[in-house]
Amino acid sequence: MSFLEIKNLSKKIGNNEVLKNINIELEKGGFLVLVGPSGCGKSTLLNAVAGLMPLTSGEIIVDGQVINDLHPSKRDIAMVFQSYALYPNMTVEENIGFALEMRGVEKAERAEAIRNVAKVLQIEHLLDRRPSQLSGGQRQRVAMGRALVRQPRVFLFDEPLSNLDAKLRVEMRAEIKSLHHNTDATIIYVTHDQIEAMTLATKIVVLKEGAIQQVGTPAEIYNRPANLFVADFMGSPAMNMLKGKIVSTSGVRQISIFDGSAVVAIPSSVTTDLVEGREVILGLRPEGITDSGLVDPTADAIARIDADVVLVEPTGSDTFVTARLQGTTFTARVRADVTIAPKERFTFVFNLDKAVVFDPTSGERLL
Amino acid sequence: MSAPSDTVSAGSARTTRLVIYTLLLVLAAIYLLPLYVMLTTSFKSLAEIRGGDMLALPRDPSLDSWFKAWGEACIGVTCEGIKGYFWNSIKMVVPAVLISTVLGALNGYVLTKWRFPGHKLVFGLMLFACFIPFQAVLIPMARVLGIFGMANTTSGLVFVHVVYGLGFTTLFFRNYYEAFPDELIKAAMMDGAGFFKIFWRILLPSSGPIIVVTVIYQFTNIWNDFLFGVSFSSGAESPMTVALNNLVSSSTGVKEYNVDMAAAVFAALPTLFVYIVAGRYFVRGLMAGAVKG
Amino acid sequence: MTTIEPVPYVTEQRSRRSYKDRLGTLLPKIVLAPSFAITLVFVYGFILWTVYLSFTRSRILPIYELVGFDAYYNLWSQPSWYMAIKNLAIFGVLYISFCIVIGLTIAILMDQRIRAEGVLRPIFLYPMALSFVVTGTAWKWFLNPGLGLEKTMHNLGWESFKFDWLINTDMAIYTIVIAGVWQASGFIMAMFLAGLRGIDGEIIKAAQIDGAPTFAIYRRIIIPMLRPVFLSAIIVLAHMAIKSYDLVIALTGGGPGNATELPSTFMYSYTFTRSQMAVGSASAVMMLMGITAIIVPYLYSELREKRS
Numbered sequence: 020m021s022f023l024e025i026k027n028l029s030k031k032i033g034n035n036e037v038l039k040n041i042n043i044e045l046e047k048g049g050f051l052v053l054v055g056p057s058g059c060g061k062s063t064l065l066n067a068v069a070g071l072m073p074l075t076s077g078e079i080i081v082d083g084q085v086i087n088d089l090h091p092s093k094r095d096i097a098m099v100f101q102s103y104a105l106y107p108n109m110t111v112e113e114n115i116g117f118a119l120e121m122r123g124v125e126k127a128e129r130a131e132a133i134r135n136v137a138k139v140l141q142i143e144h145l146l147d148r149r150p151s152q153l154s155g156g157q158r159q160r161v162a163m164g165r166a167l168v169r170q171p172r173v174f175l176f177d178e179p180l181s182n183l184d185a186k187l188r189v190e191m192r193a194e195i196k197s198l199h200h201n202t203d204a205t206i207i208y209v210t211h212d213q214i215e216a217m218t219l220a221t222k223i224v225v226l227k228e229g230a231i232q233q234v235g236t237p238a239e240i241y242n243r244p245a246n247l248f249v250a251d252f253m254g255s256p257a258m259n260m261l262k263g264k265i266v267s268t269s270g271v272r273q274i275s276i277f278d279g280s281a282v283v284a285i286p287s288s289v290t291t292d293l294v295e296g297r298e299v300i301l302g303l304r305p306e307g308i309t310d311s312g313l314v315d316p317t318a319d320a321i322a323r324i325d326a327d328v329v330l331v332e333p334t335g336s337d338t339f340v341t342a343r344l345q346g347t348t349f350t351a352r353v354r355a356d357v358t359i360a361p362k363e364r365f366t367f368v369f370n371l372d373k374a375v376v377f378d379p380t381s382g383e384r385l386l
Numbered sequence: 387m388s389a390p391s392d393t394v395s396a397g398s399a400r401t402t403r404l405v406i407y408t409l410l411l412v413l414a415a416i417y418l419l420p421l422y423v424m425l426t427t428s429f430k431s432l433a434e435i436r437g438g439d440m441l442a443l444p445r446d447p448s449l450d451s452w453f454k455a456w457g458e459a460c461i462g463v464t465c466e467g468i469k470g471y472f473w474n475s476i477k478m479v480v481p482a483v484l485i486s487t488v489l490g491a492l493n494g495y496v497l498t499k500w501r502f503p504g505h506k507l508v509f510g511l512m513l514f515a516c517f518i519p520f521q522a523v524l525i526p527m528a529r530v531l532g533i534f535g536m537a538n539t540t541s542g543l544v545f546v547h548v549v550y551g552l553g554f555t556t557l558f559f560r561n562y563y564e565a566f567p568d569e570l571i572k573a574a575m576m577d578g579a580g581f582f583k584i585f586w587r588i589l590l591p592s593s594g595p596i597i598v599v600t601v602i603y604q605f606t607n608i609w610n611d612f613l614f615g616v617s618f619s620s621g622a623e624s625p626m627t628v629a630l631n632n633l634v635s636s637s638t639g640v641k642e643y644n645v646d647m648a649a650a651v652f653a654a655l656p657t658l659f660v661y662i663v664a665g666r667y668f669v670r671g672l673m674a675g676a677v678k679g
Numbered sequence: 680m681t682t683i684e685p686v687p688y689v690t691e692q693r694s695r696r697s698y699k700d701r702l703g704t705l706l707p708k709i710v711l712a713p714s715f716a717i718t719l720v721f722v723y724g725f726i727l728w729t730v731y732l733s734f735t736r737s738r739i740l741p742i743y744e745l746v747g748f749d750a751y752y753n754l755w756s757q758p759s760w761y762m763a764i765k766n767l768a769i770f771g772v773l774y775i776s777f778c779i780v781i782g783l784t785i786a787i788l789m790d791q792r793i794r795a796e797g798v799l800r801p802i803f804l805y806p807m808a809l810s811f812v813v814t815g816t817a818w819k820w821f822l823n824p825g826l827g828l829e830k831t832m833h834n835l836g837w838e839s840f841k842f843d844w845l846i847n848t849d850m851a852i853y854t855i856v857i858a859g860v861w862q863a864s865g866f867i868m869a870m871f872l873a874g875l876r877g878i879d880g881e882i883i884k885a886a887q888i889d890g891a892p893t894f895a896i897y898r899r900i901i902i903p904m905l906r907p908v909f910l911s912a913i914i915v916l917a918h919m920a921i922k923s924y925d926l927v928i929a930l931t932g933g934g935p936g937n938a939t940e941l942p943s944t945f946m947y948s949y950t951f952t953r954s955q956m957a958v959g960s961a962s963a964v965m966m967l968m969g970i971t972a973i974i975v976p977y978l979y980s981e982l983r984e985k986r987s
Binding site: 406407410413414417419420421423427439440489492493496500502506510511512513515517518521522525527549550552556580581609611613616627630631634643646653658660661662668669 | 703706707708710711713714715717718719721722723724725726728729732741785788789791793795799801802803804805806807808809810811812813814815816817818819820821823826827828830831834861865866869870873918921922924925928929932942943946947950951956959960962963964966967969970974975978982
């Protein structure tokens with residue numbers, strides 16, 4: 020049985036339905052990431068779990084207990100806020116201990132708990148400071164300490180890294196991950212950053228306009244996106260979406276892309292019977308289009324296609340190449356030491372094993 | 387914005403600076419003149435005032451008129467100076483400021499952090515109340531104070547000032563708390579703090595500046611009030627401003643300008659003192675009172 | 680993504696709430712209720728009461744029998760009411776214009792990286808801390824026809840100088856303008872100065888690079904950008920002008936004769952000294968309507984702006 024369950028949850032603000040029939044389950048110790056563009060309702064959902072916002076309908080169940088009607092402080096849930104929400108007038112120690120103080124925990128016991136948490140987060144030397152005297156990363160740690168000290172059933176994180184600079188963000192991301200490993204905490208984490216989602220989650224929920232698009236492990240979400248929205252939202256640079264049409268050459272059905280200038284095999288992941296003449300969208304991530312030196316030797320189906328190079332963007336480890344064929348542009352990822360320049364004709368290798376096929380009208384992935 | 391610097395030659399730039407400074411100094415002198423005249427007159431003897439020059443420094447400065455204004459000047463039928471009225475004002479101002487500030491803080495807290503349907507209407511009605519001409523409530527208030535036996539009492543004036551100051555104090559605190567992050571309130575709620583705990587432990591410790599602004603604004607306004615004082619009190623119960631006006635405009639006896647001025651300085655001292663000590667907050671209050679916060 | 684939504688509370692939740700939780704939900708409203716009730720009764724209730732009285736023939740005491748618009752006819756047939764309206768127009772226009780011109784001028788001068796700004800600013804602003812009664816008293820003495828400014832000028836050798844505005848029926852209203860401007864212009868200066876400081880310096884730099892001389896930068900760019908401050912200043916000053924009472928009482932007492940009568944002094948004297956409560960109420964209602972016409976649209980737009 021799952022530890023945390025959200026059942027048929029809906030939320031209306033005025034006539035606007037900001038959350039539509041949300042159903043999520045999470046096992047104990049799981050790390051659930053809610054991801055989606057701004058305005059998709061992910062923060063609203065988090066606030067609903069925290070009890071900071073009334074629901075319109077539905078249930079939230081933690082460990083078999085319905086918590087809908089409980090006051091936020093009685094849900095045994097802790098939250099790390101985007102702005103950290105540290106009390107400006109209190110020291111770090113008082114900030115971390117405030118929840119315990121409100122629960123009437125003895126002073127000595129409180130000090131002990133604060134010390135332990137401070138040790139875990141390596142902020143023991145900061146305990147007497149005020150939030151205004153801390154750096155961004157230190158504030159972040161204090162905010163986590165405030166949540167940790169309560170030893171809650173569930174932790175909520177609301178875009179906790181969005182106020183940090185790029186380098187610190189990567190550091191803290193790793194720390195949150197190891198914290199999760201070490202404490203076995205159950206976590207719900209909101210972000211709009213798909214890399215955070217991929218690296219941290221045991222389970223990702225992709226939201227759009229208040230509705231769940233897909234629930235799955237990071238690998239499932241990345242490799243088998245349920246629809247065009249998920250495919251486009253997860254991954255950077257974004258997945259290539261190539262217009263295609265089913266053709267039949269000597270009895271074998273294939274997909275013709277680039278206005279018929281190339282014909283490739285139907286990916287093996289598709290079992291649907293695709294009739295001749297049907298329009299599809301072939302989705303292939305940039306790493307599925309490479310130079311011939313980077314071809315996966317175990318690949319079942321590949322296709323070599325020549326195209327005009329438009330733009331070359333070296334990132335150091337790889338090089339991203341934008342190329343055009345028959346008015347359609349796509350992005351490929353090639354080895355960093357390949358010599359390639361704009362305006363050249365270059366042979367790209369398409370790995371169809373990694374491709375997915377979508378229905379252009381519904382946007383759903385074809386199975 | 388930093389002022390646009392002139393790109394013209396150094397010589398003409400210097401002339402411009404000179405003109406600017408001269409203009410500002412002349413203007414400053416004009417603004418100071420009435421205060422200067424008020425002060426110098428209060429140190430002069432009546433003979434010197436009649437014979438001499440208003441702008442001249444006192445030849446033989448004396449505090450006689452100050453003592454007279456404080457303890458002997460005749461206001462109405464009593465000749466005990468303005469000291470009683472000064473204390474009347476103090477007794478009126480202190481409780482009125484405290485009560486209206488506390489209520490304003492709580493109102494501002496509710497109106498920003500515990501919103502309920504219709505909170506905008508409630509605030510709008512309280513805000514508009516700041517701006518009504520008090521003539522529109524003068525007659526009913528006089529009747530009601532009479533009915534409750536509070537006419538011509540200090541407590542009556544305290545009540546009136548609290549009632550008609552609430553809008554402003556609420557406005558100040560509302561605008562201040564509006565900018566206070568909601569996430570802090572949410573965090574405190576999750577930590578288990580209730581309505582008053584959040585106010586007392588989280589909001590209030592960060593409210594220092596706005597409390598100073600509100601207290602100064604209310605203090606200045608209530609101390610300086612004349613309309614309510616003259617409408618709802620008389621005789622020995624009047625506040626300072628009313629007594630000053632009675633002293634100055636009384637037409638009996640010899641006109642003692644030096645005593646008038648000394649009394650006026652007494653009436654101005656508390657607010658001037660506050661202004662000098664905490665001018666920054668005073669200006670901020672005025673600005674907030676002009677709504678644009 | 681921040682959905683600014685009515686913050687934390689637990690109102691919508693149904694069922695299974697403890698007594699304590701329910702109290703917790705009501706508490707904020709209980710705290711606000713007394714203030715709101717006071718406002719409703721003592722502001723809006725009293726306004727209605729005053730409006731009611733204006734439709735009666737109340738004299739020294741209220742009479743609660745409605746007689747229609749008698750008091751308003753009566754009011755608008757009083758020469759001194761016309762005097763009050765005329766004076767308010769003169770005072771209002773001059774007071775607002777001079778405060779703005781002088782306030783803006785000083786603000787621009789102060790904005791030229793003045794070294795002594797910290798000393799000068801309080802000097803321009805201190806009159807605002809004074810009671811109108813003190814201001815009136817001071818200016819009454821300063822403008823005293825026998826011993827004040829006039830005598831000083833005579834002493835300085837300008838024998839023909841004559842300044843008797845305080846006792847001159849035609850000119851007395853202008854003394855109120857002078858004292859009023861002296862008191863409030865510093866405040867307007869502070870408003871403009873805050874506005875000037877709020878303008879993005881890069882815009883000015885861009886204009887300088889475009890080759891605009893200082894004067895043109897002020898006229899074409901800075902002053903137009905201060906439009907919201909102008910609006911605020913006009914509203915604040917108009918509001919203060921209509922409510923002006925203490926200053927007139929202290930400076931001229933409404934005289935000589937009724938030369939400096941304003942609606943506020945008219946209302947007071949008709950109600951409390953002439954025992955014409957109905958007429959006094961009617962004049963109070965007129966004042967309220969005047970202020971409402973100015974303030975309500977302003978407040979409405981201010982509150983709307985903040986929302987978006």
